[in-house]
Amino acid sequence: MGCGAAKPLKNQSKQGSPCSQPKETRHSSVYLMQETEKIEADYIFHALDPIITRRNYIKKAVSKSNNATRIVKIFNCLNLGSEDKYELESVVNHLLRMKHLNLITTLSYYYNDNKLLLVSEFCEGGNLLSRLDHFSSLQQYNMIDVFCQIMAGVLYLHNQGIAHGNIQLESIVFKEKSMENVKLLDFGIPNSVKSKCLQWRPNGGIQEISFKSPEALRTSGLATAKSDIWSCGCLLYFFLTSHMPFQARDVQTLKTAIQRGIVNFEGSEWSHISPEMKQLVSKMLSSNPQARPTAAEVINNPIFVNRGRILTKPNKQLSKNMKDFKQQSQMQNAMLNYIAENMLQEQDKKKLMEEFQKFDLNKDGLLTKDELLKVYTTMYTSEQANQEVDAIFSKIDQNGSGKIDYQEFVLATIDQKKYFNREKLLLLFQQIDRDHSGQLSKLEVKKLLRDMQVPKEKLDQLSKQLDQDGDGQITQEEFLQIMLSIA
Structure with missing residues (x-):
């Protein structure tokens, strides 16, 4: 499945078309x-x-x-x-x-x-539309935290060359019932494909239309980065005031109000909201798409920067794991990724998430050197902190982006002695061996590598690495020996 790097997102790009290839x-x-x-x-x-x-x-x-x-x-x-x-x-x-x-x-x-x-x-917390009653009882700073998490997801999509195109209450879900961690869904698949193979079409209801930008209404919902910013501006307005910036009793009147683009900032609720926040919402809901800020400009707005605070110092063992992390073979990295997705205990998932969030000061879902330095200077001298952070980035930042994403963080901090050992690999083998024959067939090996998201060009190489004698079958002991010997 070859797909090159995502192209820079253009204002009139197809929704969710991450690749533009010959x-x-x-x-x-x-x-x-x-x-x-x-x-x-x-x-x-x-x-x-x-x-x-x-x-x-x-x-x-x-x-x-x-x-x-x-x-x-x-x-x-x-x-x-x-x-x-x-x-x-x-x-x-x-x-x-x-x-x-x-x-x-x-x-x-x-x-x-x-x-x-x-x-x-699967997210057990449900979507925002179904949890509105509970959500409305949260403190406003919790709502702002939810908004910033949404913006972090939007920023990542835009950096990947993808416009979401359908940001609304139903496309925002909570990872847990506590409603602390938020995720976006329904992105990446072009509407043209969805309409052909999902019997999908926009429902056209007031809830969905309420988040559409003026230009999206004029172009039948064509997704752009600037339209996403408008939708997020509607969300922020809603979180601050408990009502949408444009309201009407029927769809046509609502569309007319949105296309007029006159936002009401005169309500009594705005007297308790800072001028800086009002200015940001106003820019996000500008009728001129080019006047709207980018996702990066929103999340880095001074009103949000440094809103995170370090409640406790980072776990020293996880910090040591990061410093001591060494690049593994592609097979071992793929296996660790698979284990993290499928076998990590909930308490360990929660611990890793909490540690990541201690470093992620602006809550954009990525760790920068500056963020790590701010945390490490609370634990070490300035010189020691710089040495620690340089060592961590040289080992963990596998794609050279200058940032550590959550997947890279998990690979570097997961307790490999706990999860990459004979006992866990035996359990994993039993999960993969669906017919309980005590051997992995070619089909089972192929599925394992596919679930591990091994790139197509590496499949044959890694299949041979597992099936060293070429008989098409891998016994339990062969699997353990091969995986434990990978370095």
């Missing part, structure tokens, strides 16, 4: 559309609460191997032409590689009988 490049890779096993071999479907969604192409599924709850989105590809399939392949390839604290993670896929099934994480 036709011959796209046609050279059809990996995604090769048949896989059926999802029923690994998951049991359950009824999904109608409060969560009424869309019949979204299902809830529970893993047979580890009881993990997932969400499955089912695409009927029967009516897709080859160009649409290549576009869908490119998009899904990108979604599988996108990792951010504030975006729903796509974990794996299945393809058979002209149906593509995308498996993603």
